[in-house]
Amino acid sequence: MASASEIILPIGTQKHDPAWKHCLMIRSGGRTKLKCMYCMKLFLGGGIHRIKEHLARHKGNASCCPKVPPEVQVAMQQSLDGAAVRKKKKLKLAEEVKKVNSSNNQAEGGQVDAALQMIPVPEILGDIAPVQVEVREEGMPKERGRKKRARYTSPPPPPPLPPLVTALEVGVPIKSGSGATMDRDQVYMAIGRFLYEAGVPLDAVNSVYFQPMLDAIASAGPGLEMFSYHDFRGWILKRSIEEVNNKLLRLKGLWGRTGCSILADEWTTETGKTLINFLVYCPEGTMFLKSVDASHIVTSVDTLYELLKHVVEEVGATNVVQVITNNAESHAIAGKRLTETFPTLFWTPCASRCMDAMLEDIGKLEAISEVIENAKTITGFIYNHAIVLNIMRKYTNGKDLIIPSDTRAAMNFIALKSMTSLKEELGAMVSSEEWMECPYSKKPGGIAMTNLIGSLEFWSSCAAIVRITEPIVRVLKLVDSSKRPAMGYIYVAMHQVKQAIKKELVKKRDYMTYWEIIDWRWDRQLPRPLHAAGFFLNPQFFYSIQGEVSNEVSSGMLDCIERLVPETKVQDKIQKELSLYKSAAGDLGRKMAVRARQTLLPAEWWSTYGGGCPNLMRLAVRILSQTCSARGCERIHIPFEQIHNQRMNYLEHERLCDLIFVRYNLRLQQRQLLKSKPFDPISIDNIDIVDDWIVEKSELLSGADEDPNWMILNPPLASGVLSENSDDVEVEAFIAGLDDEVIRGAGQDAEDDDDDIKEEDESRDDSTAAVRWQTEWQDGIIRNG
Template sequence: MLGPGVVCDHLVVEFLLVSLVLALPSYTSPGGQPQIRAAMTSKDMLYHAQKQVGKWFYDACIPFNAANSFQFQAMTDAIASIGPGFKMPSYHQLRGKILQDIVKEVSEHCDELKLCWKETGCSIMSDGWTDTRSRTLVNFLVYCPKGTMFLKSLDLSDVPKTAEILFNVFDNVVQEVGPANIVQFITDNAANYRAVGDLLFQKYRTFYWSPCTTHCVNLMLQDLNEMHDMKSAIDQCQEVTKFIYNHAYVLSLMRKFTKGVELIRPAQTRFATNVLTVQSVVKQRTPLRQMFASEEWAAYPHAHKRNASLVVDIIFNNLFWESCVKLLKVCVPLVKVLRLADSEDRPSIGYLYEAMDKAKEAIRDNLKEKKKLYMSIWKIIDKRWTGQLHQPLHAVAYYLNPAIRFSPTFKDREVMHGLLDCINVLVEDSTEQDAVHNELDLYDSCFRNMGLPAAVRAKTTMRPDLWWNRYEFDCPNLARFAVKVLSQTCSASGCERNWSVFQHIHNKKRNRLEHKRLNDLVFVRYNMRLKQRELEKSLARKHTSQFDPINLENFDDLEPWIEEEPATIFDDEDLECFNLEVEATEGFVDEGESATAGAGAEYVGEDLPILDDEEEEEDEDEDDEDYE
């Protein structure tokens, strides 16, 4: 059994599992057939072994889902292969040599991932965060179609965040990744980051700075939700949810009438959750009205107090429901764009232009094509799109995506200007630039292989970058250029997801971790699962008849925004119908989805420590040793 100094944390369990696997092979896969020796063991002995595992879980306060770790069974096999008397690694071994060795092993796998950067290009993503000790940390991740790799984290607490200083920091990262491998550097839209992007472009002129799409769309939603009627709807929905969840009797009564379905509560970190809150309240409109008109509510001693009467008035106010419906008609199409940009399963840059067009068209159709209503909405969207989000790289990806280029909805617009600019920036050799220009006509005319029936069908059933890889024979130079562009993401939201790993490691129980060790823990935790995700994707492909492209339909399931799961990719064929049909008597998520989403929504916004109801007797002493 581990000594009393062992860190009681789910992450330490994973390091322990991996460290044991380094030396010994795994003999039994989770869920696989037991070996003869194990099968012949008595049930009492097997159960005794399982209880010992359980006792350690309970004593160390390890969450149950740690048993789902990819390394859990491998650790058990490694221990069993040695036999009784195996001495578990100590506290100091786990935080020292073992951690360093695992960092080296994970780095070797990351080196294999880096090999694809030369072929597909990559996107550097950066975002900042302030930890519990008020240190300013900046994450750097690198995206390519094979996965998002955590590169490193830097502590910039002791330097001013001016463009000149940040430029030196970011320039070192560019040199580490390799300027020739980079297609774009993605950050948020802060003025200093934008200035750094301009300085990087002036120095290299071989890649772009791009604003984070999810950040820009969030700002669009924020601007829209500041409109008077929408702000009023959000404020009233918040009043309803706050009242219900702050009164135990009312909360129990609501669960009875909604049959266990929770109301989604707004989170502090993602502005789109305001839309989800409204959506959930609209879905439960009938149960909420029945609850506040019931005898159980009448029997509630505080039913006639001012705040209770205010909520009742909101629930029975038809103007409130009309404003909620209008908000959803306007905002849900943009939430679909947000989900598209937030996905890491497929490169999404080739669909952003079309997605924004479809979102605007959906808003127009939802408002019954009344210019007086939708033009003011369009102006707000266009202000952010033109001023921040519109980039040459997005225009080129729109043109090079065969599913869109040869669709009836394709619009030439300013695409050619962005295309010429991108060829000049991303293709350094002048001879190759000329070859790319010459091959554009072959692409436009679907010359030879690109015009085959199979190639035409594959335009809407394959990822755009994979389509170019398969049908590149007649346009090899243009194909290399297209693969680099279409293999990129358009959002830095992977950085935000990585902050949850930081918060899990660097919480109030472990707030004295020095930055070097914190960086190594996150590096191992994040990148250790890259290979696992690759295996899961390959298994998923075996059960799928074809690669499914990102589609601009059926984004109505918004549950991943609540439970932080990867956004799904959809497999319908055409790129129309960004419409949202909204009726006053119907909701927008079916009941099963609402139940799942609401269950996790109450605590969105912050990764809570594993132990939040009692204090440990001893704190870790993480800052008394140098970590080399």
């Protein structure tokens, strides 16, 4: 109950509050304290009211008692509710008295005011004054020897709110509990001082949890007790871990039905370490499991295989449909060994990395690289001069030339598309009188920018590059989408990419350069049975083929049946049910089912209309519910490297691992919202992606005598930020653009028909282009894998 240094004091009969029956009054260290009888938590202040909130599990001023009996909790909550009602009535009565006094003062002037000053306080307030007495009696007992206060005392007037400058000078926080209302600027300044002094990344205010935090603090009202450093490292973190683990347990219950994908997101830190973040994907959400230092593993096939094997066993081999890793040769070999150990799953290379590598290779082609560098000349000058940036945003209605992207390679082509869409606005800017009078228009960088914006050849090249690369960018967004599992679309999407490039460039000698890049990056680890089966089982595509599918598609489907369904009896049942699917028999051919082929997600379609083919339906749902990408969400401000520091205390290392577990999973849960957060191209938070787009070229620097005053810069407008679902809109537009001709071409493997273009010197031009492409691209790219 109480330690040897604690003395239990008797609770007098004058203590009428029901909470006194459930706590102990203890004398320790010369101070009188209260202790909960159930969890033995010690309260240093707050009186019996704090104990009551503790027992009622009322969040706010006190922690919740984990061991309070239910009946005691209910009784304490009822007592709190009754006290709140009484307090509200008393405050209302006080307000009415105040209004009466104000009215009398206006009517009778100074005579009434002088008379009121002679009336004792109790006669004015009635039963309001005893509120002070009740709180004092229920609180902590007074020290002996102290003079007892008078029963009725008028509370002293609240001190005036100190001016903002004074608070800044003396470092005293502004307290709202004094009764004064803080204006919005004071609130913002208080938050700002906390962020600046604590070194919190300013990007933290973009968190989706920032506004809920402010709302929770505001709802608690004045007098909210400040949590301690150890609270956030202790019970708050512990409870957050429990919340995330509950989400993980809920998702685990779905893995048996939809299957799941293990994602090995490999990346390199600033210090050169190679880390692998392991995540588990299913349509209901992606969960982070752990981070592994793989600096000495990625080059060892045996060690990499053992690591992947351990993660599969941790997740459960029967739940896993595929393991997605990097595309490097060591990963491919380890993945093949993994499929031999676990014959019911696939290894698949990451589609996001493939798309990103394609864009990177295309960006290195000489003609395209030159256009990108010219575009960077424009943005580098604009984003390094506040006056010029203000003018640009004025003419673009707040829109920025640089918009968010997940990778550097994709940024090149997304920025080109953004600039092309604002070509008219940029032209209006450089031809305006405001720009002519701007001193920067005479600088070397300003002249170069003006000439480029006025060049029809530059804009024509930008538009052509955008048309060539936009299909790849859209596939990259498709495979990274958290709303639409990409497995049912990736096969036909890759066919659409090549056909779009062929349609744009027409001549084989022109488009084959891009096709070879795509084939080199995509076809290195053939076959991909899951991609082919995803196409076969997607009703939107399958029923548009109007004929037999290619051998690659049908073989991929059979591979998936044999590997994902180990029971031979079930395999035979699926073979029979395939004929029902091909002929759209039963519910599969209903008018509703036919209409839903274009509207429902493929896995949902099977769950709704596939009841007549139960075995095939289960297989289809497991395949069509998978992603094609191993990419997680942004890792900024998450101290992954710290958990691999060997000098750390063991207990603190475990705590930090749990902290990262919570932090990264919270981001994954809100990944879709995080993509639409406010974006400033020149922010240090985005430097890893946009650095070469917002840095002015050294040969065009405007001069060292210039003062780059950021304080005159107008911030980006909300209208210039991408909407929450902008990526989803592009993905849907891409899928809607998949016409029947493209689908039939993918399903019947017709992409290599070359009888449309015949040129006399085609072979010579192709060989010349191939040689030029090999010298520019293959040496560096193949060496880096």
